[in-house]
Amino acid sequence: MKATSGQQRDFWPAMGFLLPNLLGFLVFTAGPVLFSLAIAFTNWDLQRTMPFRWIGLRNFTELFADQQFWLYALNTVYLMLGMPVAIAGSLLLAILLSQNLRGIVVYRTLFYLPTFTSGVALMILWKALYNPDFGPINAIINAISGWLHRKLGVGVVEAPVWLLSTKNLFGLAMLLAFAVGLFGAYKVLRLAMGRWALLVVAAAAALLLWHWRCTAGLDVERVGLSREQWGLGARDAIIIMGIWIAIGGSNMLLYLAALSNVPQELYEAAQIDGAGRWATFCNVTWPQLAPTTFFIVVMSFIGGLQGGFEQARVMTYGGPAGTTTTLVYYIYTKAFEEFQIGYASAVSWVLFVIIFAVTLLNWKFGAKELSY
Amino acid sequence: MLMANVVDKPLTFRAWWYRTGRFGASHAVLALLAATMLVPFLWMVLASFKPLVEVEQLNPFPTRWQPHNYPKVFEQIPFARYYFNSLFVAAWVTFLQCLTSSMAAYAFARLRWRGRDHVFRLYLATLMIPGVVTMIPNYTLMVKLGLLDSYAGLIVPAAFSAFGTFLLRQFMLTIPPSLDEAAAIDGASHWQIFWDVILPLARPGLITLAIFTFLGNYGSFFWPLILIKSEHLRTLPIGMLYFDTMYGRQTNLIMAASVMNIIPLIILFIVSQKFIVKGIQLGAVKG
Numbered sequence: 157m158k159a160t161s162g163q164q165r166d167f168w169p170a171m172g173f174l175l176p177n178l179l180g181f182l183v184f185t186a187g188p189v190l191f192s193l194a195i196a197f198t199n200w201d202l203q204r205t206m207p208f209r210w211i212g213l214r215n216f217t218e219l220f221a222d223q224q225f226w227l228y229a230l231n232t233v234y235l236m237l238g239m240p241v242a243i244a245g246s247l248l249l250a251i252l253l254s255q256n257l258r259g260i261v262v263y264r265t266l267f268y269l270p271t272f273t274s275g276v277a278l279m280i281l282w283k284a285l286y287n288p289d290f291g292p293i294n295a296i297i298n299a300i301s302g303w304l305h306r307k308l309g310v311g312v313v314e315a316p317v318w319l320l321s322t323k324n325l326f327g328l329a330m331l332l333a334f335a336v337g338l339f340g341a342y343k344v345l346r347l348a349m350g351r352w353a354l355l356v357v358a359a360a361a362a363l364l365l366w367h368w369r370c371t372a373g374l375d376v377e378r379v380g381l382s383r384e385q386w387g388l389g390a391r392d393a394i395i396i397m398g399i400w401i402a403i404g405g406s407n408m409l410l411y412l413a414a415l416s417n418v419p420q421e422l423y424e425a426a427q428i429d430g431a432g433r434w435a436t437f438c439n440v441t442w443p444q445l446a447p448t449t450f451f452i453v454v455m456s457f458i459g460g461l462q463g464g465f466e467q468a469r470v471m472t473y474g475g476p477a478g479t480t481t482t483l484v485y486y487i488y489t490k491a492f493e494e495f496q497i498g499y500a501s502a503v504s505w506v507l508f509v510i511i512f513a514v515t516l517l518n519w520k521f522g523a524k525e526l527s528y
Numbered sequence: 529m530l531m532a533n534v535v536d537k538p539l540t541f542r543a544w545w546y547r548t549g550r551f552g553a554s555h556a557v558l559a560l561l562a563a564t565m566l567v568p569f570l571w572m573v574l575a576s577f578k579p580l581v582e583v584e585q586l587n588p589f590p591t592r593w594q595p596h597n598y599p600k601v602f603e604q605i606p607f608a609r610y611y612f613n614s615l616f617v618a619a620w621v622t623f624l625q626c627l628t629s630s631m632a633a634y635a636f637a638r639l640r641w642r643g644r645d646h647v648f649r650l651y652l653a654t655l656m657i658p659g660v661v662t663m664i665p666n667y668t669l670m671v672k673l674g675l676l677d678s679y680a681g682l683i684v685p686a687a688f689s690a691f692g693t694f695l696l697r698q699f700m701l702t703i704p705p706s707l708d709e710a711a712a713i714d715g716a717s718h719w720q721i722f723w724d725v726i727l728p729l730a731r732p733g734l735i736t737l738a739i740f741t742f743l744g745n746y747g748s749f750f751w752p753l754i755l756i757k758s759e760h761l762r763t764l765p766i767g768m769l770y771f772d773t774m775y776g777r778q779t780n781l782i783m784a785a786s787v788m789n790i791i792p793l794i795i796l797f798i799v800s801q802k803f804i805v806k807g808i809q810l811g812a813v814k815g
Binding site: 166167169170171172173174176177178179180181183184185186187188189191192195202249252253255257261262263264265266267268269270272273274275276277278280281282283284285289290292295296299400403404406409410458461462465466469470484487488491492497500501504505507508511512515 | 551554555557558561562564565566568569571572575583584585586627628629631632634635636639640641642644647650651654656657658659660661662663664665666667668669684685687688690693718722743747749750753754764765768769772779782783785786789790793794797798801804805808
């Protein structure tokens with residue numbers, strides 16, 4: 157509706173109510189975003205070792221040739237591999253809790269506890285739990301393995317050193333993540349451009365692989381593609397902790413609410429048709445939960461891409477060998493430890509653009525696929 | 529089985545499973561998972577009462593309970609000061625954010641003005657911006673304003689929230705418009721309508737926002753980490769971080785500090801569970 161003079165009479169009062177928030181919004185959000193974009197094109201250094209200059213795109217070209225940047229981008233993706241496990245776990249918990257069992261509130265409270273108390277204190281707790289020499293996790297592993305050795309003569313298992321190790325669980329998980337990412341990109345692009353999508357994705361894959369060969373050279377020691385790197389390491393430790401924190405958290409509560417909104421008639425109809433539990437889940441529950449799942453996945457992506465800062469700062473300092481440094485922690489070290497404000501702003505804008513693109517694609521195509 | 533007496537037909541496994549067994553199985557799975565959630569917390573509490581040598585041992589309970597680990601934390605670091613700083617900053621941010629957000633939400637939900645929806649969409653769009661993008665310019669702004677290493681630097685930038693505005697707007701849209709129309713006919717000013725009519729009705733939304741804002745700022749890490757240099761201005765997370773860095777081998781004391789750190793959260797959670805669950809279902813996700 158077009159604004160009429162009658163609808164305009166609220167203009168000045170509205171400005172009055174809006175003013176405090178709008179002022180803060182302009183000073184601390186809108187202004188800084190634009191300012192940050194501007195300084196991404198400068199060599200600004202808080203320690204002023206060099207005279208301030210506009211350097212155009214040089215920060216960005218430097219970034220794409222920066223081996224560390226690519227490793228940290230990979231780390232960020234690797235740490236997001238726990239996401240599907242956590243989401244599936246949340247769904248399972250929600251289904252179990254939605255059966256009108258006794259004591260649901262108690263369970264819900266216990267499951268939500270890690271999310272609610274998450275923060276530095278929990279990271280410090282897990283750092284102690286993971287301690288390879290004194291921590292209870294390895295003490296338990298060693299006790300069990302020692303007992304098996306005495307009783308059954310099984311060889312002693314060497315307990316992982318967790319946060320001190322560059323190993324990773326599957327070794328090839330990186331490649332797996334890469335393949336999954338490409339497949340996802342293909343699925344999305346196919347909706348937009350049909351069969352050309354395959355060509356584009358193949359070209360992107362070739363470009364990326366070529367780029368890695370030239371710059372990072374698939375640094376085996378850090379990325380962990382060799383057989384010696386298979387095992388549990390720092391990144392997996394952080395993933396396990398992340399699943400523990402998130403599994404009974406907000407996602408579970410969202411699923412719980414969504415489950416209570418599934419019309420009961422659908423279940424009755426499925427029962428009449430003689431559908432088993434698995435068939436009922438696949439054909440009734442899962443489609444009905446699709447909007448919730450979609451929301452959770454989008455939010456997890458946004459959160460995951462900017463995640464890993466507290467873990468890196470509190471538990472590992474981004475190590476060993478940079479394997480737990482995520483993009484946000486990289487920005488932090490560049491901006492607030494090395495004071496290269498310009499370069500850090502450039503990295504933060506690349507992160508912003510990635511998040512923006514992922515969200516946009518998710519909304520545009522995910523929402524379309526959902527509406528059946 | 530006693531249950532079998534009630535039914536005529538012999539109780540098949542399938543029927544038993546449907547009636548009793550699957551609930552038992554669900555309880556078993558849930559209890560196992562609940563234990564997984566709880567064990568790290570239990571270890572933390574028990575470790576906080578142990579002498580240092582026993583922390584490394586597997587026995588779950590301390591042979592010698594050592595409650596004086598707790599006062600010892602206060603001797604080694606100004607823990608009470610950290611507590612106060614965290615509560616002080618979080619309380620101020622919560623108060624200011626609720627005030628500015630509810631005022632803006634009133635303008636977006638209850639008043640009509642040109643460009644309203646455009647401005648609101650702009651607000652929504654900024655929710656996607658990663659915090660780290662605005663962090664760097666805001667830091668330089670604090671340097672310029674001389675607010676580095678001060679309470680004001682911790683409080684003021686956090687006092688405005690697009691998310692809070694969004695949440696409260698959604699809440700206020702559900703309040704019937706006839707209420708403020710009636711008040712307007714009675715000659716109430718905009719401020720009176722806002723303060724006496726809308727705010728009381730939006731109370732559940734306000735409480736939800738207050739809880740999440742308090743929670744987020746009590747545990748806030750990145751911003752205080754870069755902003756605060758002096759020891760007496762450190763908030764709990766920063767104090768904990770440096771305590772862990774300096775006295776990392778005194779696991780029992782670190783755990784005592786951790787327990788004290790999360791106790792207010794657990795109390796808050798138990799008191800406000802109803803609002804939290806509802807708030808999350810409204811889309812308020814702890815970040």
